[in-house]
Amino acid sequence: MNQTAASKPSTILATLVGILSLGAATAGLSTGTQGTVRSALTVFGETVPLYGHGLYRHDSISVAEQAVGQDIVTLGVAIPLLGLALFLARRGRLKGQLLLTGTFGYFFYTYASYAFLAMYNAFFLVYVAVMSLSLFGFVLSWSSVDLKKLAPSAQPKFPAKRTAAFLFFAAAAVGLMWTGRIAPGLFSDPMQPPIGLDHYTTLVIQALDLGIVAPAAAVAAVLLLRKKASGYLLSSVLVLKECTMLTAISSMLVRMRMAGVEISIVELLLFPAMNAVVVYLLIAMLRSLNEIDAPGRTPT
Template sequence: MKHMRTVTILSVLISVLAAVAAGYGLFSGSSGSGDEYTFTTLWGEAVQIYGTGVYSHESVSMAAQAKGQDAVTLLMAIPLLLISLLMTAKGLVKGRLLLAGTLGYFLYTYASYSFLAMFNPLFLVYVMLLSASFFAFILTLLSFDKDRLHTYFKKSFPAKALGSFLLFIAFMILMLWLGKIINPLLSGTVPEGLEHYSTLVIQALDLAIVVPVATVTGILLIRRQPIGYLMAAVVIFKAVTLLTAISAMLVAMVVAGEEVSSAELVIFPVFNVGVIVCMIILLRNVIEPARQ
């Protein structure tokens, strides 16, 4: 693999920094129940602030979501990153595809932490993670030979089915977030869940990047374009870790007694199961170079 040394250094750095950030975020402070306080936003809304640990200035809802994501990062994303790095070092195509997708998870996660989380002692750690994962992700993508991508997959690979599923996910996320945004824009009110934050960062990332990428990937995969295979692997592997994190967030919010949209409570776990099935199908259809 091209740039293997650089990607290895960056991936190890990501693993260490993510363990520090997620571990500190998950275990710092108490349960927060005795330290919560009410804050009135610029919009005149009363928001319950967590009040303890590294997430002391986050809302109770956001702190619960962050702790849920930190748990997934520690227990799932970091081990996957290290395992995929070892597989890549052995020359396995599956490992390189998994590595690209896992790095995509860290890129998205710490972009959202850098831009959304209230300023805290981990800010520079978030920025370093964002930078390291961005460059490792780009270098990993550049290591693939686009002219040989289709040879890494069996001819029986259900490209149309997986491509259609990605288009469906893109459409549902688009409708979910537009449903959350359009009415407040038209009525001049505050979107539900904005709380004391300045804007809808996650929705901006999803609508600007995730939805277009999933849409283009779905179309390319249906047409069996070589680059579509790589993009599908990246999108699916990233989606597995990210949707698992979102499912954990929703569970954490319910446990914390926060109100959760019924649509989100159903849609994201269902998508989570769907992308796990897609990941299994994709891995079963990868052909390692030594077996070609």
């Protein structure tokens, strides 16, 4: 292996993330198919029907169907991608290092959502473990990329303007969509809960998107247009993260639609369209990278 090979700690972290997430996602898809139909009364006086069976039996139908859709993508896409990324990164491939960083980002976002949003279940400690392991894996993988040599390796074929345009659009779309759902209820008397709060205490996904994902996308777009080395890295990681997450969201929408959950036409059209665009951008990014000219730092 040459200088860009994934470090031993990154390899251990990726292996543990893969094993634990395999167990958690499998459990989410296989623990029960029938249960008692129940409802929960929220603090706002609303009645929310619960999923009623399996690992997500105490969650609302909407959140449970989203979790099932997420588990399908974790098993079918994210875990194989993690294995491929680790394989390439251990052989010193820059593409592998970027894929590994972005995939760690997917697992952190996903299992932070499970740890903070999903109703307490037997896999809570597994969710926390995957969240923690993937966070440290993300940091290690990110720090292993040599920014001074990443930008020259990507130019001039890197789809910078197209990627920046997508990131600006994604940041604006997410911001407008979530604030549009939240803001109206804040000014009503009495204050009304936003759609999707169900029987939970706060909006975890919206907090992550508005507080981290959307600002990061906007910053990455600006850095990319300025041809900053950090822009190439951050945009690459975000595009991969968005690729996996939008695939998961598309799966969620299908599950929710089948379960009779009300979904706006904007969401039904927007997310699959963004999914197609981000897959195209990811492929274009990976094809633009010159492996020979882009060695990274010595692993620690």
